[in-house]
Amino acid sequence: MAIKIAEKWFERKKINDRLTLLWEPHVDPLIRCNIWHIRGRDADLLVDSGMGICSLKQAASDLFERSITAVATHTHHDHVGSLHEFSVRVVHRLEAPSMCSGAHKLPLLTADYPDDMKKALADVGCPLPEHSLLIAYPEKGFNPANVTLQGIEPTRLVDEGDRIDLGDLNFEVLHLPGHSPGSIALWEEKTGWFFSGDAIYDGPLLDNISGACVEDYLVTMERLLKLPVQSVYPGHDEIFGRSRHIEIARHYIQSKSL
Numbered sequence: 001m002a003i004k005i006a007e008k009w010f011e012r013k014k015i016n017d018r019l020t021l022l023w024e025p026h027v028d029p030l031i032r033c034n035i036w037h038i039r040g041r042d043a044d045l046l047v048d049s050g051m052g053i054c055s056l057k058q059a060a061s062d063l064f065e066r067s068i069t070a071v072a073t074h075t076h077h078d079h080v081g082s083l084h085e086f087s088v089r090v091v092h093r094l095e096a097p098s099m100c101s102g103a104h105k106l107p108l109l110t111a112d113y114p115d116d117m118k119k120a121l122a123d124v125g126c127p128l129p130e131h132s133l134l135i136a137y138p139e140k141g142f143n144p145a146n147v148t149l150q151g152i153e154p155t156r157l158v159d160e161g162d163r164i165d166l167g168d169l170n171f172e173v174l175h176l177p178g179h180s181p182g183s184i185a186l187w188e189e190k191t192g193w194f195f196s197g198d199a200i201y202d203g204p205l206l207d208n209i210s211g212a213c214v215e216d217y218l219v220t221m222e223r224l225l226k227l228p229v230q231s232v233y234p235g236h237d238e239i240f241g242r243s244r245h246i247e248i249a250r251h252y253i254q255s256k257s258l
Ligand SMILES: [Zn+2]
Pocket: 074, 076, 179, 198
C-alpha cells in the first residue's frame, strides 16, 4: 500500500502566552517527540527539536525570529534532529560525544533497529511497528532508507545546577540520569514549570535500552517526588500536573521494588 504524502510536517498548539508545543504527527507515536518553544522577556528557548526530517526552522519561522537557545534534553535521535539548525546548542556534558559523533543514518525503518532494541521496546509494551516509523512521507520520492541525522557540536555544556536565563523566566538544569546518562530537565521555580525530557512522561518509561540504568532512574524518581512541579511539559505524550507526576514516579519506584 502506498504511503501518503503529508500536507505539512509539523503541527503546533499554543499552550499559553509563552509556550508553544510543536510535534511531527506523521512520525510513529513511539518516537514522536514534544518540541517546546518558550518565549522569554529577553530571549527564547527551544527544548528538543524532533527528527530533523524537515526543517523545523523553516516550518515555524515566525517563532525563530529572536535570539534562541536550543536545548537537547538528551541525544536520542527523536530529540536532536533539527538541532543543527540553531546556533546556540546546549547539552549535558555526558551526551556531548554522541551529539557530535558525525552524521549517521536516521533509523526510520523497523529493520534499521538492532534486535536488542526491538526486544527492549516490546518488553515495555511498545513494540516497533511492522515496517516503518513514518505514517506519511514529507514529499514524493522520499526514501526513508536514505535520511541522515546530522551530528553537531554543542556550543554550551551544562551540568546540574547550571542556569538558562530568559530575563523573566529562569531555568535550572537538573541532571536526571536513568533513561540516558546525560538526561537533563529544565526547572522553573517561580512558575513550577518542568520541562522533563524523557526523565518522566506519561507513557511506558524506557529503562532497558542501551545507556539506560534502572538504579539511576530510581534515584531520579526519588528526586522528582520532592520537586514541587505545577505543570510538567514532557518529552513525549501529554502534559500533566503535580498529582499525576507523583503517581508516575511512585509507580515506577514500586514497580522496581517488587
Ligand atoms: Zn529518549
